[in-house]
Amino acid sequence: MKPCSLGVAYLFSFITLAVAGSYDYKDALQKSLLFYEAQRSGKLPADQKVTWRHDSALNDKGENGEDLTGGYFDAGDFVKFGFPMAYTTTVLSWGLLDHHKGYETAGSVEECLKAIKWATDYFIKCHVSEYEYYGQVGSGTVDHAYWGRPEDMTMARPAYKITASKPGSDLAAETAAALAAASLVFRSSNATYANILLQHAKQLYDFGYKYRGIFSNSITDSQCCYTSTHYEDELVWGAAWLYRATNDKTYLTYVDALWDSFKNMYGFDWDQKFGGAVVLLAKLTGDSKYSTAITNYCNYVFQQGSRTSKGLIFIYDWGPLRYALNIAYVCLQAADLGINTASYRAEAKKQMDYALGDAGRSYVIGFGNNPPTHAHHRAASCPDKPAVCNWDTYHGSQPNAHVLYGGLVGGPNKSDIFVDDRTDWRHSEVGCDYNACFQSMLAHFVELGY
Numbered sequence: 001m002k003p004c005s006l007g008v009a010y011l012f013s014f015i016t017l018a019v020a021g022s023y024d025y026k027d028a029l030q031k032s033l034l035f036y037e038a039q040r041s042g043k044l045p046a047d048q049k050v051t052w053r054h055d056s057a058l059n060d061k062g063e064n065g066e067d068l069t070g071g072y073f074d075a076g077d078f079v080k081f082g083f084p085m086a087y088t089t090t091v092l093s094w095g096l097l098d099h100h101k102g103y104e105t106a107g108s109v110e111e112c113l114k115a116i117k118w119a120t121d122y123f124i125k126c127h128v129s130e131y132e133y134y135g136q137v138g139s140g141t142v143d144h145a146y147w148g149r150p151e152d153m154t155m156a157r158p159a160y161k162i163t164a165s166k167p168g169s170d171l172a173a174e175t176a177a178a179l180a181a182a183s184l185v186f187r188s189s190n191a192t193y194a195n196i197l198l199q200h201a202k203q204l205y206d207f208g209y210k211y212r213g214i215f216s217n218s219i220t221d222s223q224c225c226y227t228s229t230h231y232e233d234e235l236v237w238g239a240a241w242l243y244r245a246t247n248d249k250t251y252l253t254y255v256d257a258l259w260d261s262f263k264n265m266y267g268f269d270w271d272q273k274f275g276g277a278v279v280l281l282a283k284l285t286g287d288s289k290y291s292t293a294i295t296n297y298c299n300y301v302f303q304q305g306s307r308t309s310k311g312l313i314f315i316y317d318w319g320p321l322r323y324a325l326n327i328a329y330v331c332l333q334a335a336d337l338g339i340n341t342a343s344y345r346a347e348a349k350k351q352m353d354y355a356l357g358d359a360g361r362s363y364v365i366g367f368g369n370n371p372p373t374h375a376h377h378r379a380a381s382c383p384d385k386p387a388v389c390n391w392d393t394y395h396g397s398q399p400n401a402h403v404l405y406g407g408l409v410g411g412p413n414k415s416d417i418f419v420d421d422r423t424d425w426r427h428s429e430v431g432c433d434y435n436a437c438f439q440s441m442l443a444h445f446v447e448l449g450y
């Protein structure tokens with residue numbers, strides 16, 4: 001690991017001393033929304049606040065020339081991976097639906113609607129016919145061989161789709177979940193848009209249910225980064241969201257049909273939907289089989305799961321903070337249903353406060369005490385033009401040229417150690433999916449008055 005030379009003046013300009021366990025969740029929420037702005041691909045709107053970003057990837061097209069501009073760059077790279085993007089959108093919509101008051105208090109309702117719509121407008125474009133959905137634009141290997149600004153990209157950006165003969169039930173059902181959840185979010189402000197979202201959600205769900213397969217076997221380029229392990233969990237999760245959006249009990253019969261292959265799963269992340277699906281079904285149906293499942297899961301992770309010595313739930317060494325916060329968020333949802341409310345809320349707050357500073361530093365860029373300044377993020381690392389930006393920029397010890405406000409980095413290793421090093425992407429990268437439960441949980445904390 002190379003040592004990092006932090007620009008001292010630069011560093012101190014972002015320090016706000018925080019008392020352990022007492023953080024400005026509202027500020028973190030507002031910054032997280034800025035992070036999503038910084039991830040925008042396509043033509044940027046006039047009200048874009050992250051002005052070091054510019055229009056990019058304006059030639060993203062499907063095989064027949066369909067316009068596939070828009071959506072989000074996945075992480076520190078410029079691939080548009082539909083699977084984690086859909087998961088992100090479902091979770092952001094979930095947070096806005098269930099913690100609307102938190103967003104109101106933070107003055108961030110409009111910004112969150114924009115963050116969701118930036119993805120849902122893109123998903124609609126990608127759904128080019130009933131059984132054709134573009135699940136990725138840009139190739140992992142080709143994209144990752146480039147270090148520079150998104151505005152300057154010249155490499156080929158192939159588009160990959162799922163079809164009836166190359167299915168992706170997980171991708172289709174997660175996107176259905178996102179669109180169904182977003183339809184609920186937009187119902188009161190624009191019923192026309194909500195109906196369009198719901199229409200696509202239903203069609204995509206039927207596509208996924210009818211033509212079974214794992215998307216990463218069909219879109220093999222995604223295997224660099226997002227190999228999916230099952231599709232039953234997305235089919236359950238998607239059905240739960242469609243049930244919430246439609247009240248159509250047919251979707252619950254799908255859940256019943258899938259239950260045996262789903263009930264012994266675990267986790268909640270871009271790949272695993274178990275925790276989110278059971279807690280949502282517990283809320284929607286009141287059926288004790290779902291509340292038992294989420295209780296057992298939360299109790300297991302909170303009481304027996306692996307942790308660092310400073311208390312972070314530690315599932316995996318690639319982006320550990322998001323796994324901890326994802327679990328904390330679904331258990332916080334369980335707490336809202338009256339399941340071990342005080343202890344689950346306390347644990348969720350502990351996990352969040354670890355990320356915000358309790359372990360001795362902030363893991364959120366531009367927030368709190370000693371935040372990361374060397375995140376693995378191509379766009380933020382590049383100084384404004386005409387400066388050159390390339391692999392030398394990547395390998396340099398200088399801090400990123402732009403502050404990627406609100407981006408949650410991967411986090412520490414199992415020894416609670418974090419090296420603020422751009423080349424250590426497992427720990428220093430950011431990702432759309434990393435910020436999703438993080439942001440929804442912040443909205444919940446603001447709502448709870450924490």
Ligand SMILES: *[C@@H]1O[C@H](CO)[C@@H](O)[C@H](O)[C@H]1NC(C)=O
Nearest residue numbers: 186189190191192193194196
């Ligand atoms: C509502 O959504 C529709 C469909 O996207 C759009 O054409 C229309 O402009 C929207 N209306 C408002 C008031 O934003």
Ligand SMILES: *[C@@H]1O[C@H](CO)[C@@H](O)[C@H](O)[C@H]1NC(C)=O
Nearest residue numbers: 001413414415416417418419
């Ligand atoms: C954590 O990182 C430090 C510094 O790179 C290293 O010495 C230590 O072995 C790592 N711990 C684990 C569990 O990987």
